[in-house]
Amino acid sequence: MHHIPDRMHLMLSGGDSTHEIYRPPGRDVLQGIQVPTFAIAPEAVLPSVSNTTTLHVAKEARAGLSATPKTLSPWLFYDEAGSDLFEQITELPEYYPTRTERSIFAAHAPEILCEAAATSNGTPAPMLTLIELGAGTATKTGILLAEAVRQQGSVVYQPVDVSETALAEATDNILSSIPGVTVRVQVADYTREALPLNRLANTRTLALYIGSSIGNFAPEDARDVLRNLRAQLLPGDTLLLGTDLAPNGGANANKTVATLLAAYDDAAGTTAAFNLNVLTRLNRDLGTDFDVENFCHRACWNPAQSRIEMHLESITAQRVHIPANSAGPALAIDFAQGESIHTENSYKFTTTAVETLLASANFKSTKSWQDPQHLFAVTLATAI
Numbered sequence: 577m578h579h580i581p582d583r584m585h586l587m588l589s590g591g592d593s594t595h596e597i598y599r600p601p602g603r604d605v606l607q608g609i610q611v612p613t614f615a616i617a618p619e620a621v622l623p624s625v626s627n628t629t630t631l632h633v634a635k636e637a638r639a640g641l642s643a644t645p646k647t648l649s650p651w652l653f654y655d656e657a658g659s660d661l662f663e664q665i666t667e668l669p670e671y672y673p674t675r676t677e678r679s680i681f682a683a684h685a686p687e688i689l690c691e692a693a694a695t696s697n698g699t700p701a702p703m704l705t706l707i708e709l710g711a712g713t714a715t716k717t718g719i720l721l722a723e724a725v726r727q728q729g730s731v732v733y734q735p736v737d738v739s740e741t742a743l744a745e746a747t748d749n750i751l752s753s754i755p756g757v758t759v760r761v762q763v764a765d766y767t768r769e770a771l772p773l774n775r776l777a778n779t780r781t782l783a784l785y786i787g788s789s790i791g792n793f794a795p796e797d798a799r800d801v802l803r804n805l806r807a808q809l810l811p812g813d814t815l816l817l818g819t820d821l822a823p824n825g826g827a828n829a830n831k832t833v834a835t836l837l838a839a840y841d842d843a844a845g846t847t848a849a850f851n852l853n854v855l856t857r858l859n860r861d862l863g864t865d866f867d868v869e870n871f872c873h874r875a876c877w878n879p880a881q882s883r884i885e886m887h888l889e890s891i892t893a894q895r896v897h898i899p900a901n902s903a904g905p906a907l908a909i910d911f912a913q914g915e916s917i918h919t920e921n922s923y924k925f926t927t928t929a930v931e932t933l934l935a936s937a938n939f940k941s942t943k944s945w946q947d948p949q950h951l952f953a954v955t956l957a958t959a960i
């Protein structure tokens with residue numbers, strides 16, 4: 577049973593002129609939530625590519641699979657099945673990042689929120705508004721929201737995500753478990769759109785970018801994502817950044833390459849299923865004819881780039897077809913035996929790398945917290 581949130585707590589997140597009433601599948605009323613929609617030129621639509629998301633999938637697949645080496649972007653993982661598989665990954669014994677970051681929040685939430693509200697000149701602390709990039713179902717955010725309510729009586733929470741269903745779930749969870757939170761959802765892709773974050777006037781913003789989501793971006797792209805965010809903030813606003821740490825960084829002998837590899841190639845095969853699901857998604861969305869059985873999951877550590885890479889390796893020589901659609905003509909994609917599609921990078925950071933990245937986007941690292949095993953870092957940075 578889904579809890580229907582109190583409508584009074586749901587406010588329109590503006591910034592776009594076109595809106596529609598948001599009705600999650602299988603649910604009755606959630607009419608308070610409104611989300612931006614997109615205008616599509618009628619002539620750009622063919623039956624096989626019938627909405628902007630699918631058009632974007634088609635363009636991405638065409639470009640990535642025609643390139644050498646072949647690539648597919650990690651955002652393609654997150655259809656409904658992929659999002660479910662990712663949730664399962666976060667509970668695997670080998671996948672330490674999610675529970676480790678949660679443990680850091682649980683241990684340090686009061687200090688994190690105090691630091692974010694602190695003023696250098698002794699003026700009264702302003703109210704904090706929490707904005708979360710790529711919020712998903714916001715399962716870890718509750719700890720921080722509950723602490724914000726404890727410290728300031730109430731809090732406005734603005735989760736931003738591409739997935740409406742994830743945001744609806746996030747809203748349900750938070751409104752039913754943490755009194756004092758007002759949720760303003762925003763359906764947007766912060767990686768592609770110059771976001772109007774609808775920063776609330778007369779409050780200070782604490783932007784959350786957690787879960788090591790930044791790890792999917794190559795250094796220059798990561799910098800651009802943070803610069804985009806920075807452009808929406810005022811000096812004194814803060815960013816809480818979650819980053820997975822590099823193996824054997826400094827005095828850290830707890831974290832080995834083997835620890836990392838296990839996290840991306842678990843015994844139950846959940847990460848393999850997550851990786852392979854992207855091919856199932858393309859078959860469904862674009863009518864491609866990937867034989868999913870004929871590819872296998874590979875995870876490797878790239879020490880020069882400090883990243884885990886995920887690949888889908890072609891078991892045999894084979895040809896795959898992308899049917900003609902509004903994104904382009906029919907394409908045949910040839911795979912040699914052992915050739916792979918590079919599907920994801922997951923960058924791992926040293927504390928120095930985190931500081932350098934933050935500085936490159938005009939943030940000053942204020943304070944950082946790690947778990948006792950130094951697997952994961954949570955860094956508070958101030959917009960300067």
Ligand code: AVJ
Binds near residue numbers: 673791847922
């Ligand atoms: C969601 C990007 C943080 O890199 O660990 C998990 C995605 N991929 N297992 C990560 C992921 C394979 C995850 N991030």
